[in-house]
Amino acid sequence: MSRNRVVYFVKRPDGMVTNDAFAIREEPMPILSDAESVIIESVYASVDPYMRGRMSNRKSYTAPFQVGQPMQGGMVGRIYDPGRTDLAKGAWVFGVWPWAEYAQVKAQTVRPLAPGTPPTASLHVLGLTGLTAYIGLTQFGRSVTGEQLVVSAAAGSVGSLAGQIGKILGLRVVGIAGGPEKCAWLVDRLGFDAAVDYRHENFPANLKNAVPDGVDVYFDNVGGTVTDCVMAELNLHARVVICGQISLYNLDSPADERPRFADLLISRAQATGFIVGDHQALYPEALEHLSVWYREGRLVAEETLVDGFDQLIDAFIGLFQGANRGKAIVKLREETGADDDSCGGASTPSA
Numbered sequence: 642m643s644r645n646r647v648v649y650f651v652k653r654p655d656g657m658v659t660n661d662a663f664a665i666r667e668e669p670m671p672i673l674s675d676a677e678s679v680i681i682e683s684v685y686a687s688v689d690p691y692m693r694g695r696m697s698n699r700k701s702y703t704a705p706f707q708v709g710q711p712m713q714g715g716m717v718g719r720i721y722d723p724g725r726t727d728l729a730k731g732a733w734v735f736g737v738w739p740w741a742e743y744a745q746v747k748a749q750t751v752r753p754l755a756p757g758t759p760p761t762a763s764l765h766v767l768g769l770t771g772l773t774a775y776i777g778l779t780q781f782g783r784s785v786t787g788e789q790l791v792v793s794a795a796a797g798s799v800g801s802l803a804g805q806i807g808k809i810l811g812l813r814v815v816g817i818a819g820g821p822e823k824c825a826w827l828v829d830r831l832g833f834d835a836a837v838d839y840r841h842e843n844f845p846a847n848l849k850n851a852v853p854d855g856v857d858v859y860f861d862n863v864g865g866t867v868t869d870c871v872m873a874e875l876n877l878h879a880r881v882v883i884c885g886q887i888s889l890y891n892l893d894s895p896a897d898e899r900p901r902f903a904d905l906l907i908s909r910a911q912a913t914g915f916i917v918g919d920h921q922a923l924y925p926e927a928l929e930h931l932s933v934w935y936r937e938g939r940l941v942a943e944e945t946l947v948d949g950f951d952q953l954i955d956a957f958i959g960l961f962q963g964a965n966r967g968k969a970i971v972k973l974r975e976e977t978g979a980d981d982d983s984c985g986g987a988s989t990p991s992a
């Protein structure tokens with residue numbers, strides 16, 4: 642009988658997440674248990690920084706992962722057994738389900754992918770990553786042509802798209818990333834106006850030089866000392882979009898440092914935290930813009946693609962070591978049965 646590999650969350654990490662927080666187990670193949678479910682053959686898995694927050698048993702915007710249960714996240718796969726549903730065997734679908742080679746999933750929780758774009762696009766530019774960048778910048782950044790935008794973690798999945806969207810909307814964009822290679826990529830490949838290496842010993846001065854006209858919109862993905870430096874450069878009535886705090890996710894205990902509210906007071910700025918799943922009414926409009934820009938080649942969707950189911954854990958941990966550029970995705974298996982590689986589309990994902 643065929644076996645099914647599943648990644649389980651087995652230990653809440655103290656500080657930096659390590660391999661012993663997970664276990665890969667072999668189980669029997671799932672069997673359909675009701676008429677509303679399908680079995681999916683997983684092909685691609687998204688690994689994302691927010692998952693680290695769900696590994697801690699702290700107050701957050703969503704429930705923590707439960708120890709002893711499978712890990713789960715954004716996935717793309719093919720229908721292996723459609724059961725009695727309307728989905729066709731072999732059809733590409735996107736959704737959230739366990740990190741498993743095969744998974745039983747309620748049919749109403751997945752979305753078929755339309756022809757026209759690569760399947761992985763639904764894990765970044767045409768999925769929650771792109772939606773986060775677009776909605777964060779347009780609804781909370783309230784950016785205006787000619788303003789100055791700074792994006793932290795700009796070489797990551799959300800940051801790289803937020804910066805590109807800023808350029809499309811007519812902003813001057815400065816990215817913050819780790820290392821000269823990523824900074825050069827932001828400018829030469831993605832079209833950022835400037836990029837600053839936060840690892841450089843002169844980072845605060847280099848940042849100040851990169852934003853001679855100050856900062857009108859700050860798209861914050863990292864928090865910590867990087868954000869402290871940006872806050873000191875805020876213009877009058879600037880907007881701070883709090884999307885993520887990756888520098889804090891692996892701390893042993895909640896950070897003692899708090900946001901520098903004195904800087905907000907001086908600049909009369911506004912800081913807003915947002916969760917993209919709270920704004921699903923905006924998804925269709927956002928996806929329409931993202932789809933057009935992607936088809937036109939105005940949005941570059943960089944992928945760091947890792948091969949192999951057994952690489953899932955290392956790929957996730959690599960997020961916190963700067964291993965990825967753009968979206969980190971694990972290819973779990975070959976696209977067996979696919980007619981071609983252009984199967985994904987601008988379907989509306991679940992939050």
